[in-house]
Amino acid sequence: MxxxxxxxxxxxxxxxxxxxxxxxxxxxxxxxxxxxxxxxxxxxxxxxxxxxxxxxxxxxxxxxxxxxxxxIAPEGEEPKxxxxxxxPDEEILKKRWSTIRNVILRGKKAVKRRFEHEYRPIMMTSTTGRSSEPVPFLYSKYDIENLELSGRRLMEVCDSNAEFRHMNLFPYAPHLAFWQMHYAGIGFDTFTISTGGGKVMGTDGNVRILGKIKPDALIGMPTFIYHVLQVAAEQGVDAPNIKKIVLGGEKVPEGMKRKLRALCAELGSGSVDVMATYGFTEAKMAFPECPVESGVDSxxxxxxxxxxxxxxxxxxxxxxxxxxxxxxxxxxxxxxxxxxxxxxxxxxxxxxxxxxxxxxxxxxxxxxxxxRISRVSDVRRLSIDKIKGTLVNFNDLEHILDDLEGIGTWQIEIRKRNDDPLDCDEIVVHVSPSRRGQREKLEKAIETKFVAATEISPNRVEFHNAETLREKHGVGTALKEEKVIDNRPKSNGDSVSNPTNLTNPTTS
Ligand SMILES: [Zn+2]
Missing domain, CATH: 3.40.50.12780 (ANL, N-terminal domain)
Structure with a gap:
């Protein structure tokens, strides 16, 4: 209040x-x-x-x-x-002057109803950690009203318009991003279609809706929106009205914003504002960038x-x-x-x-x-040469790959040489090029940029078509797209990243 x-x-x-x-x-x-x-x-x-x-x-x-x-509860213990x-403790509430006053003014029943509205949990979202137990987060009706309020503000800061048609492509799940966007539509009193992402309708279903609704604004995860727009462009779909793209769920390097704008142009749209949001389960809301011109610092x-x-x-x-x-x-x-x-x-x-x-x-x-926001867990310890662990900041690598001309989508895979838990770690970069040809040049560019940022070179660069990479990412189905995937056998405890021992990963 x-x-x-x-x-x-x-x-x-x-x-x-x-x-x-x-x-x-x-x-x-x-x-x-x-x-x-x-x-x-x-x-x-x-x-x-x-x-x-x-x-x-x-x-x-x-x-x-x-x-x-x-x-998180230790194994075998009740979750905390x-x-x-x-x-709420009724005894404490009863003695409060505000309660006494409301009982006099509105009656006991109405006061009880108000407390239920304020405190009774009616909705739950959950964290999406792959490595740890999901943590449930409860919302009361009061929290839902705040979710609408933060949603309306997201729309305002992103300079949307209630006349717009909004298309929510976040995966349908008990996950903040989907529900924040759902309630943003309600809070802003505007038309929103929530497709449920790839999980519910597949990429094709989303492309069909894009062509039919001709939305003014797209909201979703960057890689999934990229895939939907790419397939739409391949199919010659017309989507001339896109003016805003609002992204959540993962980091958004400048290169990704540029690629999305280029795809919108192919679909017949004019100038498009691409904005990132920062949100997390525990906040129960997300926070936006405001629109700036292409190339201007966020x-x-x-x-x-x-x-x-x-x-x-x-x-x-x-x-x-x-x-x-x-x-x-x-x-x-x-x-x-x-x-x-x-x-x-x-x-x-x-x-x-x-x-x-x-x-x-x-x-x-x-x-x-x-x-730039980066996660501690994106700094991982690799045993490149068997002698000492090397800390590699995958946040830096992500920006490098997204900013590189000629790369459509990509995935970094960490694995063990010959799948042997005692052998060295290997880095394989999977790439779907945005244009035909140029593979050799692209491979060179990736290696050079890798070495400049981390002093290590990937063991291999493997090329795939866009569809294969979509599958690798779990695009539209996974709650976090798997941009960096760790396929090392779990038995080797030494090489598993241990975030608690790490210092600030932004200084590299
Ligand atoms: Zn601003």
Missing amino acids: MKRNWKDWDQLDAYDVKKAQYRQLRQYLRDHVVPFSAHYRKLFAEHGIEPEDIRTAADFANVPFTSKRDL TRDFVLI PGYHLFPDLGLFEVIDPDTGIPVNEGEPGEIVWTPLDSRGSVVVRYRTGDHISDGLVHEPCPHCGRTLPRLVG
């Missing part, structure tokens, strides 16, 4: 934003999180922290972090996720300061870094019910940090996360 006080949510100056955020944080922790979350009730008591004492970022830094490890769900992800508080920390020391400095992204919601995590370490690193200056493009004074 506090968000109603933020009438000018996107036009406050930096000082007012921070002041309002910490005021809201204090109230939120005091009224909802500490009394109703088993985990945080215990944590705050153990550390002797009172929500009332949290006035500044420095005060907040005394609250211990939460990480994925806290949410329930401890993170806000479960303005960063526009954050919603009344719905959540971001910090950027040094991943080694845990100390918050200064404005605009790189580090790990830490999240605290300011208005969530259902599952709630406080000072949650996302494992995502942002190269140019958190900034509070007005956006140079849209002028909004929202805080922004600027630069």
Whole structure:
């Protein structure tokens, strides 16, 4: 309810934003999180922290972090996720002045109904980790309203139009991206068709809808949208109205944006804004870039300061870094019910940090996360020469491959030589070229760029047609497209990446 006080949510100056955020944080922790979350009730008591004492970022830094490890149960134990769900205590609520007042004004029944609306879990999404147990995240009706609100803001920041036809190509699943987009359509009061991605209708089904609906905006995962547009272009489909492409679910290098614009031109569309979003299960919302011209640096992800508080920390020391400095992204919601995590370490690193200056493009004074986002788990330890492990940052490689002219799609495969767990690691690059011929030139270019970025060279480059690569990616069916696939036998513990030992992967 506090968000109603933020009438000018996107036009406050930096000082007012921070002041309002910490005021809201204090109230939120005091009224909802500490009394109703088993985990945080215990944590705050153990550390002797009172929500009332949290006035500044420095005060907040005394609250211990939460990480994925806290949410996942060790083998054989009960999952701890329930401890993170806000479960209201009737005895506490009964004594609150706001409750007493509402009972007098509206009656007991209406007050009970309001609490159910606010706290009762009615929807669940889940994380999509391949390596770890999926973690469920619960939403109450109140959270769904916030999902609509963040969805409407996504549409506004991306400069969409309620008259547009929106096509949601995210895979249908209990996964934030699909539902964020579904509720964005409802929140923005606009036409949206959700195809369910390749899983439900296949690439062909999506191409058919593209030709029939002639959408103004496409929303989905970059590689899947790329495949749909590519097949549409092959089939000579007409889609002349595309003006916006909004991407989520994976990183979006500049090269991918360029390729998508080129395909839209083939389908008869004019100028197209391609925007990335940053979202994750635990935030229960996603944050967009605003539109900028092709070739202009990304303005960063526009954050919603009344719905959540971001910090950027040094991943080694845990100390918050200064404005605009790189580090790990830490999240605290300011208005969530259902599952709630406080000072949650996302494992995502942002190269140019958190900034509070007005956006140079849209002028909004929202805080922004600027630069490239990369995941700790994308830095992997390879035993190239049997002697020592080499840390390879696959984030860098992805940007290199997407930015290389002549590559349509690609996949990096890590494997063991001869499939022998004790042998060296090998890197195979699978490529579907965007044009015929030029294979030798392309192979050379890939090798040169690899060596420049990582000092290692791929063992092989293998060429495939687009269809084979679509299958390799699990395009449209997997929740995360498999751009880097680790096919090393699991028995060799030494070579399996261990993110907890790694330092900041953005410095390479
Ligand atoms: Zn902007």
